[in-house]
Amino acid sequence: INTKLFTIAVIPITNVTVGTVAVIKSNVGEAVDSKDRLVEVGQKGVWNKPLTEGKYRLHMQAYEVTPISIRQVKVSYTAEKEQGEGRGYQPMKPITVRSKDGFTFPVDVRMTYKINSKDAPEVVATVGDDALVLTKLVTPAVRAIFRNNAEKVKALEYVQNRSKQESQSTSMLKEELAKYGVTVLAVRIGDIGDEKSLGLLLKTQTDREIALQEQATFEEQQRAAEKQKELTKTTQEAEEEKRLATAMYNVQIAEQDKQKKIIGAQAEAELIKVTAEAKALAYKKISEVIGKNNAALIEIMKLVKAGKIRITPEVMVGGAGAGMTDALMGTVLRGMLDKEAGSGKK
Structure with a gap:
């Protein structure tokens, strides 16, 4: 090789590791116009197909390589790190929001997203590498959406309807980040507020x-x-x-x-x-x-028989012409007089 005609330099092989893809921006090739800033492989510009796992010999002055992770990325907008969070964990500051009724308080948010292999060229063409995706795209979108949602409701309503806020924010983030090729997998809201910001309000509500x-x-x-x-x-x-x-x-x-x-x-x-x-x-x-006399005599005899009248004479019988009948009648009369006398005494 004529070193006066050619400059010789040792360039390492481009190694695309597991879990990443390489988006190529070519500085050589046919120049074409493209609305989405993506071109076919071999043309000048950002290729619409990334390089997958493997080793590639690329001229660094002809081609610019941007590695993009296709693993899940977990971003925690909270002051505390969750147990078990390791690789892929990105700690960020908590999001501070202001409610409709003027309360300012922090909201702990944890978000999981990824960039699919087929979407990597679009991400590089519109945003840049992984770091720019997080700092220039994901974080501003999360902060803006949570703040916009919070200012529509009162602080207490925000606290009481956390699941609703979580669902609403997830849908909005999915829609917003999908425009740039970023897939949102999950959004979770942790603690809302603290003793300093919402302590008095929550105590009042508790009371x-x-x-x-x-x-x-x-x-x-x-x-x-x-x-x-x-x-x-x-x-x-x-x-x-x-x-x-x-x-x-x-x-x-x-x-x-x-x-x-x-x-x-x-x-x-x-x-x-x-x-x-x-x-x-x-x-x-x-x-x-x-006759009446005989009939009376019969009745008297009945009384005698019943023991209600004594027949022993209590008067003397004398003189001619006196008979048994006269004596008996005298006895009866005597008894009747005694009876009347006894009734008068009573």
């Missing part, structure tokens, strides 16, 4: 929740007391109704007993009346047949 719970408990106890009161009243009313029904039943029984006794007395009176009338009628019939 309010406790007050509401106590009020709810009191109202529940009050409802239980009202139900117990109604139950007691219903039980008392049931007992009163039971006693009233028992009293009414007893009144009915007493009324029935009364009617029974009245009917019994009336029946007995009617029986006595009928019996007396029958006896009177029988006496009248007997008197018509045998």
Whole structure:
């Protein structure tokens, strides 16, 4: 080789390792116009197909090589590093946002993204290498989207609807970064605020929740007391109704007993009346047949037989013409007089 015509330099082989691709920008070849700034392999400009894993002999003055990682990249916008975070971890400052009601507070955000092999040329053509992707594209997008979302809601609402904010921010970041060939895999919100920024607000909310719970408990106890009161009243009313029904039943029984006794007395009176009338009628019939004196004598003998009249004479019988009948009548009359005398004394 004529060293006066040629300059000899030792250039290392371009080695594309596992997990990376090499995007080539050619300074030689056919110049063409392209809207997306990507050209076919062999043309001048950024090739639309990257070099994959392998070793390549490239002239460094003719070709510019930009390595791009196609591994997942985890970015943590938080002051603390999570346990287990190692390779691929990119610590950043927490994102500070301002709410609709004027509260300024930090939000811990963890994000995972990657650049697919086919999208690597687009990333290099529009942004640059891995470092520029993070500092000039991903981080500004994350900060802007989280701040824009926070200023639309109040601080307490932001804290209470973390999952909603997380989902909303994820969708917006996916849409925004996809324009540059970056694929967002996950966005997670960690702690929101701290004691200095939201301590008083959260304490006020906690006190309010406790007050509401106590009020709810009191109202529940009050409802239980009202139900117990109604139950007691219903039980008392049931007992009163039971006693009233028992009293009414007893009144009915007493009324029935009364009617029974009245009917019994009336029946007995009617029986006595009928019996007396029958006896009177029988006496009248007997008197018509045998005479009143004989009929009276028969009745007297019945009383004697029943033991209601003594027949031992208590008067002296004397003189002619006195008979047994006169003596007996005297005894009867004596008995009747004694009976009347005894009744008068009573």
